[in-house]
Amino acid sequence: MKRNFSIQRQEQRDAFILVTPLLLLMLVFTVYPVISNFYYSFTEWKGFGTAEWVGLKNYAKAIQDDKFWHSLKNLGTLVLYIPFGVFIPLLLAAILREGLKGWTFFRSIIYLPTILGYVVLGTIFSIIFSQTGPIIEFLSAIGVENAAAINLLGSSKSAIHIVAVLFVIFTKIGFGTIFFLAAMSGIDSSMFDAAKIDGAGWWRVFFTITVPSISFSIQFFLVLQFIEVFARMYSFIYTLTYGGPGFATYTLEFGIYRQGFQVFKMGYASSWAVILFLLCAVIAAFQIHLIKKGDLI
Amino acid sequence: MTSSSYKRNQFLARTGVYLFLILVTFISLYPIYFSFISSFKGVQEFTYSKNTLPSVWVLDGYDYVFRNLGILRYLTNSIITVSFGLIGYLYICNATGFALGMLRFKMKLPIFSFLLFFQIFPQMVIASQVYRICSQLGLINTRLGLILVWITYFGPFGTYIMATYYATMPRSLLESARIDGAHIFQQLFHIMIPMAKPMIGTIGIVGSLAMWTELPFSLLLIQKPELRPLSLGIAIMKGEHGIPVPTLSAAIILSIIIPVILYLFFQRSIHQGSTAGAVKG
Numbered sequence: 001m002k003r004n005f006s007i008q009r010q011e012q013r014d015a016f017i018l019v020t021p022l023l024l025l026m027l028v029f030t031v032y033p034v035i036s037n038f039y040y041s042f043t044e045w046k047g048f049g050t051a052e053w054v055g056l057k058n059y060a061k062a063i064q065d066d067k068f069w070h071s072l073k074n075l076g077t078l079v080l081y082i083p084f085g086v087f088i089p090l091l092l093a094a095i096l097r098e099g100l101k102g103w104t105f106f107r108s109i110i111y112l113p114t115i116l117g118y119v120v121l122g123t124i125f126s127i128i129f130s131q132t133g134p135i136i137e138f139l140s141a142i143g144v145e146n147a148a149a150i151n152l153l154g155s156s157k158s159a160i161h162i163v164a165v166l167f168v169i170f171t172k173i174g175f176g177t178i179f180f181l182a183a184m185s186g187i188d189s190s191m192f193d194a195a196k197i198d199g200a201g202w203w204r205v206f207f208t209i210t211v212p213s214i215s216f217s218i219q220f221f222l223v224l225q226f227i228e229v230f231a232r233m234y235s236f237i238y239t240l241t242y243g244g245p246g247f248a249t250y251t252l253e254f255g256i257y258r259q260g261f262q263v264f265k266m267g268y269a270s271s272w273a274v275i276l277f278l279l280c281a282v283i284a285a286f287q288i289h290l291i292k293k294g295d296l297i
Numbered sequence: 298m299t300s301s302s303y304k305r306n307q308f309l310a311r312t313g314v315y316l317f318l319i320l321v322t323f324i325s326l327y328p329i330y331f332s333f334i335s336s337f338k339g340v341q342e343f344t345y346s347k348n349t350l351p352s353v354w355v356l357d358g359y360d361y362v363f364r365n366l367g368i369l370r371y372l373t374n375s376i377i378t379v380s381f382g383l384i385g386y387l388y389i390c391n392a393t394g395f396a397l398g399m400l401r402f403k404m405k406l407p408i409f410s411f412l413l414f415f416q417i418f419p420q421m422v423i424a425s426q427v428y429r430i431c432s433q434l435g436l437i438n439t440r441l442g443l444i445l446v447w448i449t450y451f452g453p454f455g456t457y458i459m460a461t462y463y464a465t466m467p468r469s470l471l472e473s474a475r476i477d478g479a480h481i482f483q484q485l486f487h488i489m490i491p492m493a494k495p496m497i498g499t500i501g502i503v504g505s506l507a508m509w510t511e512l513p514f515s516l517l518l519i520q521k522p523e524l525r526p527l528s529l530g531i532a533i534m535k536g537e538h539g540i541p542v543p544t545l546s547a548a549i550i551l552s553i554i555i556p557v558i559l560y561l562f563f564q565r566s567i568h569q570g571s572t573a574g575a576v577k578g
Contacts, residue, residue, distance in 0.1 A: 007475070008401070014481040015402035018392040022452055023408070025389075029449040030415050033426030040425070047425060092321065095314055106318055108564060110325045115560045115567070116553050117510025119528040123535045123549060124328045127335075127542055134331060134347035173321065175571050182572040202310070220575050231419035235512040235528075239535050256421040261517065266425050273422045284417045288410055296461060296574065 034277060040270040047266035058271035067259075068272065071250045074160050078229045078251075081168040085225055086218065088169060089176025094210050096177065097184045107181070111174035118171070118232075122239030125166055129153045153241055156248035163249050167236055168229065176221060183217035184210060216294050223287045231280055252276040329553070336546035343543050358547030366544075368551055370523060371530035374440075376555075378526055379508045382444045386504045387497060389452045394459025395489050399471060409460070416453035420513035428517050438521045446514050451507050455500040458574040462496040463489065495566075496573070502563050503570035506556055527552045 041058055045051035062068045092110070096103045113121060127133055129152045139147035152162050187210065195205045211218070234253040241249040243258060250258075252272055260269030335343060336358050338351045346352070362368040396402070397409055420427075427446060428437075436442025470492070474484045490497065515529040525533070531552055534540055560567060 011400050012402045014484075015396040015400040015405075017481060018396035018400075018485070019408060022389050022393045022412075022449075022456065025445065025449040025452070026412075026415060028430065029427055029446055030418070030423060033423035033430065034415075034418070036426050036429075037423065047428070092318075095318070100314070100318075106322060107568075109322050111564075111568065111571075112557070112560065113325055113328060114571075115506065115556045116328070117506070117528065117556070119510055119512050119532050120549055120553055121328065123531055123545065124332055126535065127545070128328065128331060132344075137347045170324065174325065178568045178571050179575070182568075217575070224575075227417050231417055231422075234419060234421055235510070235532070238512065239532055242536070253419050253421040256424070257513075260425050270425060273425070277418065277422050280418050280422070281414070284414045287417065288413050291413060 037270050037273050037277070040267055041274045043267045043270075045267035045270070046264045047260060051267060054267070058268045061268060062271050062275070067247045067250055067255055070247050071252050071255050071272075074249060074251055075229060077160050078164045078168055078233075079226070081164040082222065082225045082229070085168040085172050086176070086222055089173055089221075090180050090211070090218070091206075092173065092177045093180035093184055094206050096181060097210075107178065110177055113171065114174045118235040119239050121166075121171060122236045126153065126240050129162060154245055156245050159241060159245060159248045163237070163241060166240070167233060168225065171236075172225065172228070179221055180214065180217065183214040187213045216290075220287075220290055220294070223283065223290060226283050227280075227287070230276070230283060252279075332546045332549045332553075335543050336550045338543050340541045340543055343541070358541075358543035358545075359551075361544045362548045362551065366530075366534060366548065367522070368527075368530065368548055371525050371527045372551065374524060375509060375526040375528070378440050378443055378447075379505050381440070382447045382508050383501060383505050385444060385448045386452060386455060386508075387501055389448055390455035390459045390500055390504075391490055391493070391497065392485060393452070393456040395463050395485055397456065398460035398463025399466065399468060399489075409457075412453040412456060416457070420450065424513060424517055427514070431518055437518055438524060440524065443515060443518050443526075446518065447508050447511065450514065451504055454574075455504055458500050458570075459493065459496060461574050462493055466492060496569075498563070499566040499570040499573060502559060502566050506559070506567075509556060 040051055042053060042055060043051035044054050044057075096107060100106075116124075128135060130136075131148070131151050131154065135152070136147050136150060139150065153159050191209050191213070192205065195209055200208070231253070233251055234257065237243060237249060237251060237254045238257075243250045243254045247255075253276065256269045256272045256276065259272065260266045331348075334350055335347070337354045337356070338346075339353065339355050339357060342351060342353070393412075397405060397412075431437050431442045431446070434442070436445070466489075470488055471484060474488050479487065509526075510528050511526075512528050512532055515526050516532070519525055519529060531545075531548055534545055534548055
């Protein structure tokens with residue numbers, strides 16, 4: 001009994017030794033920054049020098065700022081593309097699951113863009129979609145009238161939609177397909193056999209067996225897509241559009257960078273950061289809820 | 298009659314599926330194809346021919362990025378920073394993951410939730426304060442600063458994956474190690490880490506790719522050109538006007554060689570990394 005007790009205490013101490021470094025790092029570089037960011041959002045501050053307390057002024061300014069509402073509207077537009085960004089990988093995974101000839105090769109290829117990272121992808125797409133890029137050249141070659149005048153990323157109407165298609169759909173196809181394939185490999189194959197005997201068509205099997213069986217993974221992927229849009233887009237925007245034209249492709253992340261590090265209104269940028277923090281906290285709560293519900297920990 | 302129309306329908310469906318797959322393959326490969334062919338074109342040729350193979354393969358772009366843009370410097374910086382970052386990252390993820398996945402202690406669940414909660418925030422939410430703290434600690438323009446910030450930012454996710462992995466390992470391993478009198482670091486390095494190798498490979502690759510392609514923190518913490526990692530180098534080249542596309546493409550190709558080779562060799566681990574911690578089994 002006494003020995004047991006000392007083992008427990010030993011384990012407690014051991015665990016403490018192991019988790020401390022990460023917790024310390026996080027206190028210094030994550031938690032403290034989040035908290036002090038709250039403080040600075042109530043000040044006028046250039047990012048250096050002294051900060052002057054101004055109360056809620058930054059927040060009042062934010063809700064009157066076109067850039068702020070543009071950023072939120074853009075995030076909304078991006079969110080509207082998420083269903084497609086979930087459905088297409090789901091469909092691809094359901095097709096590949098059946099083991100067509102050469103499916104492993106195909107699986108390798110579609111994941112390849114994910115490896116490149118957002119800086120490289122954003123840079124390449126900025127060239128591909130530019131007015132002097134290969135798409136316009138191709139359109140001119142096949143005789144599209146006024147192709148040279150088309151400016152997909154340069155027009156404030158189309159830019160955010162191009163960004164959405166590229167970011168929410170294109171860059172997630174490989175990851176999503178692999179993700180759903182792994183989930184589908186856990187479905188009991190007798191369910192598919194039974195459906196076949198019943199004579200159910202492909203789409204029926206897809207909607208009545210495949211999708212419901214992996215609904216947990218679909219919810220999880222949906223949350224990941226929200227995280228990507230709200231919290232992982234900065235590098236892509238930086239290299240693809242730099243928030244432009246004007247602020248047509250601003251997001252909260254990118255707005256913080258521009259206000260804070262480019263025009264040195266860091267106190268004001270901090271108020272955006274607080275709002276983004278709160279939005280992300282909601283998404284994080286969803287994710288933690290799912291992880292606990294799915295018994296993943 | 299019905300049987301033949303059924304067959305025809307099936308044939309059409311199959312063709313449709315293959316066309317869809319071919320389209321997706323094309324879209325997936327096009328960005329790399331385009332950068333590759335552009336990197337071997339002369340500036341002249343690029344202006345009038347963008348989609349076809351170069352008529353004359355030239356190395357001007359590569360020559361320029363090596364000589365004038367110091368790409369070798371960026372490449373070396375990335376290799377150094379990511380390698381040291383990776384060592385720290387792997388230690389942190391394994392030590393913390395082992396504790397959270399296998400050991401029994403108070404505060405385990407709160408710590409778990411804490412990690413999960415703080416791993417999703419975008420760099421920009423904390424960027425200004427991280428910058429302020431790093432300048433107070435003298436970590437601006439140092440590799441150490443970037444490495445510490447990277448480990449803190451990417452560590453929680455790797456830890457989570459390792460914890461779910463260690464949780465599936467039998468606790469009897471731990472008990473027999475204790476009977477042998479192994480202390481905690483012997484338990485970690487001699488017993489747990491060797492057993493967890495497959496998953497360590499996975500998080501190692503996922504983590505190094507994440508650091509290799511990271512931009513926001515490098516952009517803020519590294520202002521000296523001679524310390525720039527590749528991703529930052531590319532982003533800055535992209536922003537500078539007047540760099541011709543073949544030159545930029547050459548830089549892109551050089552920056553993706555290592556990740557692409559890693560992918561070719563460790564595809565399985567990388568695929569596993571994208572589902573670990575989210576899909577059971």
